[in-house]
Amino acid sequence: MLAFIIRRVLQSVLVMLVVALVSFSLFRFVGDPISSMVGQEASIADRAALRDALGLNDPFLIQFARFVGDAVQGNFGISYRLQQPVMELIMSRLPATLELALVSGIVAFIFGVGFGVYTALRRKGWASNTIMTVSLIGVSLPTFLIGVLLIWVFAVELQWLPSFGRGEVVSVGSWWRTGFLTHSGRLSLILPAITLGLYQMTLIMRLVRAEMLEVLRTDYIKFARARGLTNRAVHFGHALKNTMVPVITITGLQLGSIIAFAIITETVFQWPGVGALFINSVRFVDVPVMAAYLMLIALIFVVINLIVDLLYYAVDPRLRVDRAKTRH
């Protein structure tokens, strides 16, 4: 068990290094940060001096080694754009993204499962048809457009909800600032959470529906009905329970992509999370922030996968048997 964990952790470190290398080599195509850092009056000599001071003229591998060396010590440097320590910037923005991702994940899960079960049980009803059609729009319209449409309807025309920002936030602990505890904070969450969660909701809904239809045809459901169980017990006690295994796996994996997808939603709603920070950094060629953000996202995915792998190991006896066999 221990050897397995160590091996997986080592593999994860390797993955992180590869991600760092790939993202770092991509930065060379993003452009030159100097022109955004100095005024138009700066002479060519001044520009060259700043480029030298930042080490941008060094060979790629030296820059990369320096970055990894500093990153291992938890030092991602100072943002070129905002002049603040990068780690501090990211940590101050992370709560906003995590809260948004969490809420939209929960919304997507609840409504996805609910609608999925409903449309599976009442396949012919007009409500099912409406839900299926609307959900098609959910997957086919780009997030950007959905966000702008929601703003137009609920903020500009109806004036029910705020069009941008996070509302008022309250500090919890030393660095976590939450919007959950204020009225404006909760109102501000609604539109971005719907925008971000709509795609995932559709995905879960269609998955649940398909699985449910599959399960409803199986023999044990027929036996359950033959035993005279109520519809309620058959549908929710037996059918739904057995559809949930793949649904939970997918939802877990989607959590990572909700955080990554948040970039567009955050930009549309001026949501002060890490995604918006990343986009602004790309525009400015703020290399330290871009590098740290990509490492963070890689870390989130690596950790999720690591947990999933370890869970499989715990759940699936065959993995353990295989390991035992090869050892002999």
Added chain:
Amino acid sequence: MSMTIRMKSLRLSLMAGVAAAAMAFAAVPTEAETLRWARVADALTLDPHSQNEGPTSTLLHHIYETLVSRATDGSLEPRLATEWYIHEDDPTIWVVKLREGVTFHNGNAFTADDVVFSLERVRHESSGFRALHSAVTGAEAIDDHTVHIQMSGPSPLYVQNLTNFFIMDSDWAAENDVEVPQNFAAGEENYAVRNTNGTGPYTLVERDPEVRTVLSLNEDHWGDTPQVTEIIYTPISEAATRVAALLSGEVDLVQDVPVQDIARLEQTDGVSVTTGPENRNIFFSYDMTSETLASANVDDNPFAKPEVREAMALAVDREAIRQVVMRGQSQPSAAPLPPFVNGWTEEMHEFSAPDIERASQLIRDAGYENGFSVDMHCPNDRYLNDEAICQAVVGMLGRIGMNVNLVSQTRSLHFPLIENWDTDFYLLGWGVPTFDSAYVFDFLVHTREGAYGSFNGSRYSNPDLDAKIEALATMTDLEERDALIAEIWDEVMEDRVFLNIHNQLLAYATRSGVNVEVHPENQPHMANVTFD
């Protein structure tokens, strides 16, 4: 919007109730008015000498103050300086008389030492404004309210460079160890990035970078009390969201209004739009000196031939660009010079009507029977509709046999091309912060050497003009100097160094009842905003 109206009516009824009591005090301070201000980007830092960048300076003008500032008509007006003149006996010294009785937000008195210190700080190598003060060799406090600024030579226009030179408190800087601006190569944050101590009409109350900045009125400010007593500044980067926030009444003033929304907003009830010329010209330039062009399919350099340059000027339909691409929001002109800048003349707005037949003939005369092809480089996130302007021009040049291949990309990839001379044909926008033609000549016309010509992507080099441009810097006889400026412009226009398109217009949108004037450098000051 409804919220504010409600608050207003509440305030009105309250006022009616206390009207009798208020009668006794003629000079009751105006009621508290909050202005919610949104624009595309936040200030990058609050350090006043670090980043020479529009939104940063605009916000800092509310907290810190400069010696002189730029009025909305482009003229200089006194701020912390009350008087400024060149020393009677020594033309290399600027004498600046300072305002008396001014204090910083922490209560320290503003004196000549603070100016001397700030001038030292702004000239440090990690300052973004360093180049504007390159002619300064030192400064001396003569008494508490007089400063002598020593220049390396006569610099009659130096005072024009002071409009974004903010004054910091020398004691505060020493206490907090911020005597030099942020050094990017160093690994730590400067205290002045998030903390301020200026003399301005507003003090910093709350700052959450890229989310919200709250300023409130500085009761001890020396100037007239503004109507706006609290400013809530919110960056909203997405254009559609920015406009939606105004329409839903969540902000009162939107500074960066997308061109395509202006017409619609003007017709919306409860919203007004103010437009005015910006200090920025959009033009094309081309490599007119090299033997051959890297991207052209011909063996020589077509842009080196005057006929080709003339043909291009005749092919571009500026009026069409104004109407179609800019939706009427631009001032077409022939010279890259905004109208309020010294050296501008009425003729600079005049250009010959497009004449495709004659332009095609000129291209043929230049020896390109079948035309030629060349790459054009264009930024797509820097100026108003920059990429669309390039696309329009590509089509127009196509009609005279020029097969232009458009390469449009982000600004951080575009500008290094000009710096490294890696482009044959490019779009550039140029503002003139000193409001004098010499600024255009120094950076765009003078041969690239030393501090000169850093944005001269045309490789244009004219020793005779270079000498004249250098002479401008030290000429003290303004009439003679203006004559020389006109002479230089004549030559630049005759050589067609630039294919100018237009001057940009700025648009600010407000909820009705909020009055703001468009500032030519896009640096509106909220102390000048009034409410109906």
